[in-house]
Amino acid sequence: MNNTSLPSQEEKEFESFLGSVQLQQLQTSNPLQKLSKTLLYNILFGGAICLLYCVAIIAVDALIIKAILAVLLLFSVWAVYSGYVIYSRFSPQVSVAHPVLEEMERHYTTMTAWIKKQEITGLFFYPISAAGGFMMGGAAGSGKPIIEFMSNTYVLLLLLVLVAILEPICFYLVRYFNKLLFGVHLADLKRNIDLLKEGE
Amino acid sequence: MSEKEFLQHIRDSQGIIIKVVNLYASDSEERRDYYQEILYQAWKSWPQFAGKSKFSTWLYRICLNTVLTSKRKKSRMLPTDAIGETDIAADTHTHAHSATLKEAITQLNDIDKALITLHLDGYEQPEIAAIMGITPNNVRVKLFRIKNQLSKLIKDNLNE
Structure with a gap:
């Protein structure tokens, strides 16, 4: 730009930055990039869980257990699929084609969709997975077949109490951490979107 | 390339x-x-x-x-000297004016900072509208309000 005087502190800083930068090694710290990575890990982890359920369905004999595991498998497949749908829409790169308002709205809606997905996962996926683990772990630990282990009334009650406790804990923990990580950023985005839309 | x-x-x-x-x-x-x-x-x-x-x-x-x-x-509170000595300086005649203007701009919200910077850089209202994603009329209204706000801020800052 039209600077005719001595370079400012900022110009010196920028010149020093340009002198040391390696374009191919640059990394983005865009929040969407971080969410995208987390979502990918979730999908991979969910895929592994699905495979484990498949193996368990084949391995157990009791029809009722097969049915319970099949329900868990269906739920896991749904969770992985819905995660993939959000992941496929992620574009961590800032778009030049979009004006500022559209780009801020894209970031905001993508992030809120991701957070909603995480909250639903917290509400259903983690407690149900824990219940599945409880059944299989309990059976393995007691040395009894799963059906015999689960036929004990106290064990069933314990399982219900466990799920009832885990449901709100998982949901509010997910909500708390999302707010901690992205609450301020989302509030900034929303405020700026509203400011720009004002008078439209 | x-x-x-x-x-x-x-x-x-x-x-x-x-x-x-x-x-x-x-x-x-x-x-x-x-x-x-x-x-x-x-x-x-x-x-x-x-x-x-x-x-x-x-x-x-x-x-x-x-x-x-x-x-x-x-x-998001910035120090007064956080804005660079760039084209904003061309809009004023003295260093003192420039410093006062910079101080006032730092007190604007994120969106108003962007709008006034584009305006001071010589962008026309339709160009600003295209960059920001709003209508040219809204740009005109917002710039009018921002200029009023800036002159009030400058007056207040000079009186302090």
Whole structure:
């Protein structure tokens, strides 16, 4: 730009930055990039869980257990699929084609969709997975077949109490951490979107 | 285009990056983070630059889209000297006026900072509207309000 005087502190800083930068090694710290990575890990982890359920369905004999595991498998497949749908829409790169308002709205809606997905996962996926683990772990630990282990009334009650406790804990923990990580950023985005839309 | 050529384009228009970053960054660490993010996004978007718009307008879009969608690390209150000595200075006649104007601009919200900077850089209202994604009429109304706010802030700052 039209600077005719001595370079400012900022110009010196920028010149020093340009002198040391390696374009191919640059990394983005865009929040969407971080969410995208987390979502990918979730999908991979969910895929592994699905495979484990498949193996368990084949391995157990009791029809009722097969049915319970099949329900868990269906739920896991749904969770992985819905995660993939959000992941496929992620574009961590800032778009030049979009004006500022559209780009801020894209970031905001993508992030809120991701957070909603995480909250639903917290509400259903983690407690149900824990219940599945409880059944299989309990059976393995007691040395009894799963059906015999689960036929004990106290064990069933314990399982219900466990799920009832885990449901709100998982949901509010997910909500708390999302707010901690992205609450301020989302509030900034929303405020700026509203400011720009004002008078439209 | 080679890296060397790309970096030369960036050097030629570095004033835009420095100006936008100085509007929103609170210290040198945050400035460096923004430089890195803007350069990353510009490099990744470079193949899409078809030359239909001016390079400076294209770079302005990259800078504003990047900065306004980045997660802030620090508080948004900026020190008075956080805005660079760039084209804003051309709008005033003395260093004192420039400093007063800079101080007033730092007190504006994120969106008003972007709008007034584009305006002071000579962009027409339809161009600002296209960059920001609002109607030219809304730009006109907002600029009118921002100018009133700036003159009030300058008066208040001078009276203090």
